[in-house]
Amino acid sequence: MSNVxxxxxxxxxxxxxxxxxxALCKQxxxxxxxxxxxxxxxQDAVAKLQAEGLHAFFHQLDIDxxxxxxxxxxxxxxxxxxxxxxxxxxxIAFKVHDTTPFAVQAxxxxxxxxxxxxxxxxxxxxxxxxxxxxxxxxSMVSSSALGGCSQELQQKFRSDTITExxxxxxxxxxxxxxxxxxxxxxxxxxxxxxxxxxxVTVLSRIQARMLNETRKGDHIxxxxxxxxxxxxxxxxxxxxxxxxxxxxTPVYLALLPSDADGPHGQFLSNKTVRTW
Ligand code: NAP
Numbered sequence: 001m002s003n004v005x006x007x008x009x010x011x012x013x014x015x016x017x018x019x020x021x022x023a024l025c026k027q028x029x030x031x032x033x034x035x036x037x038x039x040x041x042x043q044d045a046v047a048k049l050q051a052e053g054l055h056a057f058f059h060q061l062d063i064d065x066x067x068x069x070x071x072x073x074x075x076x077x078x079x080x081x082x083x084x085x086x087x088x089x090x091x092i093a094f095k096v097h098d099t100t101p102f103a104v105q106a107x108x109x110x111x112x113x114x115x116x117x118x119x120x121x122x123x124x125x126x127x128x129x130x131x132x133x134x135x136x137x138x139s140m141v142s143s144s145a146l147g148g149c150s151q152e153l154q155q156k157f158r159s160d161t162i163t164e165x166x167x168x169x170x171x172x173x174x175x176x177x178x179x180x181x182x183x184x185x186x187x188x189x190x191x192x193x194x195x196x197x198x199x200v201t202v203l204s205r206i207q208a209r210m211l212n213e214t215r216k217g218d219h220i221x222x223x224x225x226x227x228x229x230x231x232x233x234x235x236x237x238x239x240x241x242x243x244x245x246x247x248x249t250p251v252y253l254a255l256l257p258s259d260a261d262g263p264h265g266q267f268l269s270n271k272t273v274r275t276w
Contacts (some may be wrong), residue, residue, distance in 0.1 A: 005030030006080045007254065008072070010063055010120060011090025012036065013045040015232035016137065016250070018242035019056050020087055021045075023251040025054040030084065035072070037062035037090075063090050063116035066123075073123045082127040085254045087199075088117045089137045093193045095192065106178040106192040113196035114171050118164075118203055134207070134222040135253045138200040140269055142226075143276070145194025146201075150187025156274060157202050164206050171199045200224060201267050201276065208265025221256055225249045226269040 007028050013019045013036035030136045033055040034049070036042030046058045059075060061196045062068040094105045117136065128134060146157055156162055156170065174195050177183040188195060204224035211220050229239040230246030236259050252271050253263070266273045 001081050002031075002079055004080070005084040006033065006076065006082075007031070007085035007087070008033045008035060008061075008076070008083055008124075009087040009089055010035055010061055010117075012087075012174075013038070013041040015234060016227050016230055016243055016246045017087070017089040018045055018048075018087060019247035020250050020254070021056050022049060022052070022054060022223045022244070023084070023247050024254065025049060025056055027251070027255055029084065031080075032056045033059050035059050035061035037064075037068070038195050059122075061090075062173075063120050064112055066119055069119055069123045073127065076124070076127055082129045082132075083124065085130050085134075086120075086124055087131070087137065087250055087254055088118065089122055089135075089250065090118060091196075092233075093112075102179040102205050103175075104194065106175050106183075106190060106195070109192040109196045110171055110175055110199070113193070114203070118168070119201055121203070123205060128220055130218040130220070131258045132218075132220045133254050133256055134220065135250045136200050136204045136222070136224045137250055138204070138224040139193075139197040140226040140274075141191070141194045141238035142197035142201040142224075142267070143274065145189045145191050145198050146276070147192070148189030148191070149198075153187045154193065157198055157253065160205075160209070162202065162206060167199065167202050167206060170241075171195070181192065184273050185228075202203045204267070205276070212265075220256070221253070221260065221262070223265065224252050224267045225253055226267075228269065 012021045012034045021034045042058045177186045201224045208222045227246035228241045230241045231239040
């Protein structure tokens with residue numbers, strides 16, 4: 001088993017995830033894994049870094065597929081005895097003018113952004129080693145969508161006692177409410193992406209609390225962040241930040257020094273803790 005530190009970035013064949021891997025290849029003192037659901041897109045991305053003189057390893061990972069997540073988990077356990085840095089970056093968004101029915105958009109978006117990310121956390125968090133870092137890439141849209149929720153929902157999503165099961169129940173309810181065209185009546189905002197990212201931010205707050213309760217002595221720091229508005233296939237060419245600039249806050253959180261006792265359980269943008 002290797003004692004070399006290891007970092008894993010989900011959805012990193014392009015966009016912000018690829019830029020996070022590029023930065024980690026330069027700054028992380030260990031093996032960096034670029035992961036992608038499609039092996040050929042992943043290998044092409046590794047080759048692109050190679051051409052820049054950087055070395056990333058590749059492992060397949062589709063966060064929608066529990067078998068794929070477990071295969072990565074078993075690989076990390078066997079080869080490294082765990083992992084040191086996990087960046088949950090993989091995500092999807094329907095384009096604003098997409099005509100797919102809203103209920104379908106809600107189901108598909110929540111499936112990857114919330115349920116897929118949660119499944120990765122369920123399988124990989126127990127493997128994170130002492131002094132490890134976990135970064136969940138959320139969005140400022142989670143904050144604006146929170147503001148668009150009913151007072152009752154806002155209170156639940158800001159609660160310091162909400163459990164992961166309760167959060168899963170709420171995310172499931174959102175999808176069900178969209179199918180009955182009742183989501184607005186039930187206090188939800190009209191954004192599937194926004195609700196999925198509320199899920200990611202609140203999940204991060206819950207997971208950080210659980211780490212405090214169960215693994216306090218391990219000094220693991222877990223946070224959610226927004227990369228900013230970044231020029232990728234998701235956000236388009238008019239966005240203000242380059243992918244490398246978008247990677248800055250996630251990389252800052254992934255590389256917090258081992259003597260740092262925070263941030264932990266926070267939502268950050270531009271390396272600054274934001275009020276949730
Ligand atoms: P992007 O260019 O569309 O890249 C998304 C990445 O996620 C791709 O590598 C994609 O793989 C991967 N992915 C999607 N579904 C996956 C799955 N089921 N399993 C594994 N990988 C999957 O988007 P981006 O702009 O870089 O976004 C990265 C993250 O930042 C997302 O979580 C996004 O919500 C967040 N974010 C972006 C912005 C922005 O302005 N761009 C702003 C706020 C937050 P494929 O190539 O196979 O599709």
